[in-house]
Amino acid sequence: MKNYYGLLIIFCLSYSASSQTKFIIESLPETTPAQDSIFITGTFNNWNTSDPEYLLRKQPNGQLAVILYFTEPVIEYKFTRGDWLKVETGTENEYIPNRTLVSRSSSEPIPIRIKNWQDLGGARSFEYLIFYYFSIAFLSIILLTLSFRIFKKDPNRRRIFVTLHGFFGMLYLSAVAYFVVNPIWQSYLIILGQALIFVWGPMAYLFIKQVEHKENLTVTYHYFIPVILASLIAFLRLMNLDFFSFFSLSISGFLTWGKALLMGGGAMITLYYLIKVIGDLKWSKITERPYSFSLWVLILNGVSLCFVFFSLYTDGCGLTNGNLGEYKWFFVVLSLLVWTEVIALWKDAQFFKEKPQVLHIDKADELLPKLRDLMEKEKVYHEAELSVNRLAELMETKPHILSKLLNEHFEQNFRDYVNGYRVEEFIDLANSGKLEKLTYLGLAHEVGFNSKSTFNLAFKKITHKSPREYFKAYAL
Known part of the structure; x- marks a missing residue:
């Protein structure tokens, strides 16, 4: 013992x-x-x-x-x-x-x-793509800012565009930083980039769907579950927890478990959303705007995705050195999405806004008789406070449809259309002797005008003369 x-x-x-x-x-x-x-x-x-x-x-x-x-x-x-x-x-x-x-x-x-x-002596080749990546990040930030202005009254669409442009801005600023920091910080950026890639697929899908002006497309939390989980894993990895040590182990060549699970997983989610949007595209209208734009966005996303899978394959075969610099062509192709959007906005500043509804001719045939009866028989223009909302309510339609009807069939806005009836009746009443009993203003009130200035402006716009000039030229 x-x-x-x-x-x-x-x-x-x-x-x-x-x-x-x-x-x-x-x-x-x-x-x-x-x-x-x-x-x-x-x-x-x-x-x-x-x-x-x-x-x-x-x-x-x-x-x-x-x-x-x-x-x-x-x-x-x-x-x-x-x-x-x-x-x-x-x-x-x-x-x-x-x-x-x-x-x-x-x-x-x-x-x-x-x-x-000793063998390198501080020598380092300069990567000129830094300038290009920085320009894309700068453009993305500008587009992000413009999104607040373009979609001021559409928070759902604004949320999609802001998130998409924020993704591009962060991605390309990280790419710039990658080429100027030391290898340890490069490792941190790679971990964060692998989490960021999970935003790509959902946002590409939502972007294309919104460009097509689909209705009732809302941004729900399930689109962001993958990136939230990936960000949590990235945070825990940066805390250096032993549980995640296998992420640094090599599967084959320079392909690690971390790159395969995160970059590969993010790429697969993006592939799923691209396939989903392909099924929803209206191929019969692919040459029309905005479908042609959506097709270009889809193609560029698909080519970028091919570069990701190809880079993962070459890493696994040991053909590349396994660092993020080998993904530079992925960044170059993906950046073309930003240029595509810039060109679309340059050609048409209203490109991404919801286009007004086109009034169908059958609907117009129903509404025109109603409008004529209200104006000529019921003379609703006598209401001094008549508004487009009030008239649309009487016609049992929506205000924007009524405005479209007046614009397409009479080439007038609501105010000019109503004042035309008022001025016409004013002239008829004046010619019938009403001015002997009423003043110009009194007669103007009777046909629906609520002020002298409004009456004078409307009368001159329609007849090109003031009331006194008109009746002096055309004697009663």
């Missing part, structure tokens, strides 16, 4: 003599190739620069980390990309001394900032 106690004491002493430290890379040089592995090397492994036991692995939030066990009181170490020619250096690519760590009791991870690599 004493032997067991002795072994236990020896085990405890040996464990206490061993230190455990976690190193987390907080910053990498912007030039770091995405496909390169990073190792920690030092006195604890005989300075082996590519020891798989000391490979830094991605955490759920995209950071690189490694846990080091050592028994020495002091260790020296450095970080490499698998070779002494690819060892870390200083800001000016100068040699830096070995890092040193003294055995400690704290369990807090050690943050590491790598400034440069």
